[in-house]
Amino acid sequence: MIEIRIQHPLTSADGADMLKPDLQIAAQQSACLSGASGAGKTTLLRIIAGLLKPQQGFIRAGDQVWLDTERGICLPPQQRRVGMVFQDYALFPHMTVQANIAYALARSQPALVTHLLQLTGLQALAQRKPAQLSGGQQQRVALARALARIWDQPGSLLLLDEPLSALDAETRSQLQDVLQQAMQQSGCTSLLVSHDMAEIFRLCQQVFVLEHGRIARSGSPEQVFLQGGQAGQLTLQAQVLAVRREEVVYVLSLLIGQEVTEVFASAEQAAGLRPGDRIAVAVRSITPLGRAG
Known part of the structure; x- marks a missing residue:
C-alpha cells in the first residue's frame, strides 16, 4: 500500500x-x-x-x-x-x-x-x-x-x-x-x-x-x-481545432482521438471556445458500421 x-x-x-x-x-x-x-x-x-x-x-x-x-x-x-x-x-x-x-x-x-x-x-x-x-x-x-x-x-x-x-x-x-x-x-x-x-x-x-x-x-x-451521465449517452473527449460561424449556427472542428470531425453548435455552446480547448461531446445514438473482414 x-x-x-x-x-x-x-x-x-x-x-x-x-x-x-x-x-x-x-x-x-x-x-x-x-x-x-x-x-x-x-x-x-x-x-x-x-x-x-x-x-x-x-x-x-x-x-x-x-x-x-x-x-x-x-x-x-x-x-x-x-x-x-x-x-x-x-x-x-x-x-x-x-x-x-x-x-x-x-x-x-x-x-x-x-x-x-x-x-x-x-x-x-x-x-x-x-x-x-x-x-x-x-x-x-x-x-x-x-x-x-x-x-x-x-x-x-x-x-x-x-x-x-x-x-x-x-x-x-x-x-x-x-x-x-x-x-x-x-x-x-x-x-x-x-x-x-x-x-x-x-x-x-x-x-x-x-x-x-x-x-x-x-x-x-x-x-x-462513465457514471453520472445521462442514460444512453456516450461522452467523448475532444480538442477544439477551429470555430467558425455559418449563418445561424457555429461549426466546431474537433480532434477526437486521431480523427478530425465537425459538429454543429449553438451560439451559447460555442461562446468562449478557442483552438486548443478541451471539451466533452455527448453522443446520443450509435450506428454500427459493420465488422472488419
Whole structure:
C-alpha cells in the first residue's frame, strides 16, 4: 500500500492555491492521476520521488516511510524505491542503451538487464546511443531504466509523467502494450499521469482526479468517467481545432482521438471556445458500421 498525504503551496494559472491530496494506492495496482494543466500533477510526482520537499506531508510505501515532516523524515531520491519516466526521456547521451539501463542498478545484474532489453524490444539496439534512436525507442530505454531500479522490490513505485504523450498513435499503442506487460512482470505499484482516456482505461485500475490541488473524484475508470451521465449517452473527449460561424449556427472542428470531425453548435455552446480547448461531446445514438473482414 502506498499512502500519500501532502500539503504544499501551488501556483497555477488561476493564482495561488494549495496542493493537498490524500490518497492510497493498493500494492501492485496501476493508478492514474488525471486533471487539468496546473492542477499539481507533476508537482505531486516530484514530491513522491523526493525531488521536491513539501511544506507538510507523509508518504509511506509498504513498510518504509519516505516522508514524515512531523518527525523530520525526508528520504533522498536514491533511498526511495522509485522509478520515474519523464516526458523528455532524460537519458545519458554518452551511454549506450545497455549502459543507461544498467546505471539504475545498485549492483551488477546482467541477467536483469538482458531481460529488460528483451521485454522492451531493445535487444538489437543495446549498443546504440540515444542520438541513434527514434523517440519511441528512447522512451523504451527510459522505461527499462526505471523498471531496473524497482524490479522485484516490495513497496516499489513506478511514476510515469505523461511518458507517451509526444509519440504518434501507433508507437503509443505499442508502448502501452510494453508498459502493461512490464508493470505486471515487475510486481510494482504504478502512478501514471495521463490525459488520454483510452490509455487510462487500458492501463489503470484506479483513477484520482486532481482539481485545484485536491482529489475531487476517485474510483475505477468506469466509476470516475462513465457514471453520472445521462442514460444512453456516450461522452467523448475532444480538442477544439477551429470555430467558425455559418449563418445561424457555429461549426466546431474537433480532434477526437486521431480523427478530425465537425459538429454543429449553438451560439451559447460555442461562446468562449478557442483552438486548443478541451471539451466533452455527448453522443446520443450509435450506428454500427459493420465488422472488419
